[in-house]
Amino acid sequence: MFRAFRAEVEAAIEAALDSLELPTGDLGVEEPPEDVPATLASSVAFRLAGEVGAPPPKVAADIADAIDPSEYAYVEAVDTQGPYVNFHVTPAYDEATLDAAQDDGYGRLDDQETSVVVEHTSANPTGPVHVGRARNPILGDAIARCLDYAGYDVERHYYVNDAGRQVAVFTWAYETFDEEDLPEPERDRPDYDLVRYYRKGNQWLDEADADRAEAAEAEIESIMQGLEAGDDETFERVGRVVDRVLSGMRQSLERLPAVFDAFVKETEFIRDGSAEDVVARLKADDHSVYEEDAWQLDLSDYGIEKHLVFLRSDGTTLYTTRDLAHHEWKFENFDRAVTVLGEDHKLQAEQLRAALDVLGNDTSQLQSTFYSWVNLPEGGMSTREGTGVDLDDLLDEAIARARDEVESRLDTRGRDDDLSADDIDRIAHQVGIGAVRYDIVSKQPTKSITFEWERALDFEAQSAPYIQYVHARCCGILDEADVEETVDASVLSTPEERALLRVIARFPAQVEQAADDLEPHVIATYAREFAETFNAFYRECPVLSAEDAEVRAARLALVRASRHTVANALDVLGVEAPTSM
Template sequence: MANSIQQKLIQSTIEAVKSLYQAEISTEQLTFQDTRKEFEGQITLVVFPITRFSKKSPEQTATDLGTYLKEQIQEIVDFNVVKGFLNISLSDAYWISLLNDEIADEQFGQLPANGKRVMVEYSSPNTNKPLHLGHVRNNLLGYSVAEILKANGFDVVKANLVNDRGIHICKSMLAWQKFGEGETPESSGLKGDHLVGKYYVVFDKEYKKQIDELKEAGKTEEEAKKQAPLILEAQEMLQKWEAGDEAVISLWKEMNAWVYAGFSETYKQMGVDFDKFYYESDTYLLGKDIIQEGLDNGVFFKKEDNSVWIDLTAEGLDQKLVLRGDGTSVYITQDLGTAQLKYDEFKMDESIYVVGNEQDYHFKVLFLILKKLGKTWADGLFHLSYGMVDLPSGKMKSREGTVVDADDLMSEMLETAKVRTEELGKTEGLDNKSKVQLYNMIGMGALKYFLLKVDPKKRLLFDPNESVDFQGHTGPFIQYTHARIKSVLSKAGANGSKVAPGSLSVYERDLIQTLGNFPVILALAAKEFSPAQIANYVYELAKLYNKFYHEESILKAEVEEVKNFRLQLSAATAKVIAQSMNLLGIQVPERM
């Protein structure tokens, strides 16, 4: 519901309750919603909460209110009552002015700056392997949430905390040193992240061999894991790295540079970007000052072995280690320090961590500790917890046999898009370069839409073939609708005139009403950090346009005024489809 009429309805309903029933009602007690398709009207007031003031039946209360509102608001032409629901019909003149004055405005769907800054942290890869399917959902979610917040007037900082140190990084480095024979991305033809990931797998294979040998020699599984020469060498390498050993640091920098070049290509293909990179190698020692601060003011306590803990049993959690007895950090130490660093640097009002739901407990603890430490900004911290992505078995190949590589997934999507698009004959008249661009747009649009249309909290099953269906609840269906509108507009030639037909058809009215809802959906998507709100909205909009397109003649409309109005409505729909898809990181084609 457009804001202008919503405010009028709310205000007049508050006045109606006061005038008719001598009672005060608050805005929060009023519920307006779009009228269900099977009933007359466009906007429905839920009357049940008002009956406690009227002391009348829901039907009689609705009739009283309908009569009052119709007298007060000139845009209301009629109303009907269904049980406790007041269905309101608005005049065609209202819908036409909504299209001409609000929806056609260049700034429609773009709120002014609200003076608030938000950081969205996403991606957070490890530099010992390429990005995988889980990272794809993470990156697409983070990027889309950031874009939605921007459109709602927030100043957004997109951050990426790169896990570039630790034992897992040393495993890849050591395996490359021992078995790599000087192999580089250039000599192997492999992307840098894939090359480093290859040696992480090599390490694992060789380590398992050593464990088996030690077990045959009489060691227990646990002893073998701890005593295998490879793991001891990796631990020694980590100690050297922490001590600043020149040779180790030099190798670490070289191999990480390969990985960053690989990541950069993957991010580019995925269409995501970042304003700020944090590196664990810079932040892993942070947090120790915060631990001391917490000890000084009694938030933390020390055990006999000198380790530092916090007791969260009163909050229904447990005791949590925040610093080891030997003075070394654990993850939470580092996260406390990084949170402080981010706030000191950007002074943001909110900070959103896009991290899978397996880390729910960690973030609960992190935020609680920061609040106990008296960090006023801790109230603005939010964990955007998302579910796993599953694939139908056998649908995707993966290099390591278990994890689906992001690059493999994206290239398979492009191939699927190419096959499907050619089957449907949607590339006629396109040169090779345009075809490649189209396959990329459709393949990536299919992948992104399928992953974003589901509520972030839910686990989802991703089916590559289903996602590229031009008729289903998919990205390509919406992209095709946009191309269809552009084709209609192109055949008609430019027409910028604002026109008003005598009356509207139900299809025209439904389309304008749905377009008018865009700012409301945009605000809801920001409030819930949910791109699914936008994804499902734009699908409904595309479906309504197709219904309108099939039921109403546009270019062959007999009355010039009607034709021009329908072209104007088509142009507004294309604009909102493009805006919505853009918020999901999806491009829309001009032709298909």
């Protein structure tokens, strides 16, 4: 309803400005300051004061006088406070909100009839996913969820780097060393098993004498050349390593969960000839130069000083060359392409966009969003020497700490016979994984963050458990009550009830904003505000013990609307909504 109300407000202001023969432009519609008692306000009087030659409060009063609220379904009244034109909602607004939020799909927007491919994570298939890269799958998955809720037809893709030097080294090492040459794997999983070969190979290359290293490098180069030439045997050799490593990496990612509709290999664009076609077209362009034994693009026309190398002297393509073919394939198959990248890839992304433009593509289809790193406080986790902290280590510790917190709370408040050991395991998993996801996705992506266990797992503060507990509380209330088919929203008259209705009404608009800006932290912030508002309602407004039957029914409907809202807000973020805690 908030989106509908906002549309009415914008229409009312625009009509008023037209009637006053004032320019429309930026209408200044926004949520008002805390001291302005309205649902929406317009600051347009600031912009027009100079043109009109009157102080902003006078301009605001003239605009308000030109608006007839009776022409609109959800505008009850229009007034001013200083320079703001304030808009108040009708009872019909609250009724429509309460009714809409009874649907368990509340917050999902209409079909946009637009396809979007979201590429994220795409970590090199050389070993287990490291915690430093955990922000990419969490942010990428949340962005995909935002777009899905906003009505887009979304596909989630993992772009597999299976043609670079790292993979060639991996393949050579796997075929060179024996099990007895390696330490025990850290986990019984393919990625942990095979990464031992990769580490051994790199160590060997660093320590080998010149003759032995030269022979090994020749073998590695032959693998790269075989891939470039489209040699089936070489593809099979590399595929045996890459596919096994990916199968293990997928198990880590699915724990978050971050799942993918497709794993697109860069070798596909070598084998189908599209990378070769990109090279030919780039060579023929005026931006192309041959310098330092390599074909390069001079992108100075695009404000980029560093040349983009797209073909080596030995005739092999580079990652970015193949990624150009990959993106042209995206443009052919999807209306929009979104890529989630670490901040260290900004230059690469700028070069890619410029090169796509050189190739004649409509780069408005492409959006990139960048994130900074996730750090762990010193001593915050145990680490295995030489390997850093893997994502699995982080998730295991999150679940263990959540279980300790749940057990501690049960001991403090008294054991609940209804909670079995399986229930505690379920809650620990939901809370632990949810705490990691929420703590990471709730921050603006461009800000580096340090993950802190005490903050992330705080049941009393603004964290995932704090919000998850609201959903569990809603479920507990509704489990004890019969569903009323018809309710009267007008009996919800306390400030806490009305505040909760208003924050519920805003949820679809928050989904729209998060999807438009590719910023899921907008939903995280909203979910915290929602939890605070619901808890104020819960403290002040008895539900099951309400003396008046109509009030009880309306409050139950409000709790049901709250359950749908918080469940879907958490779902947008990829955080589970426990039914009990």
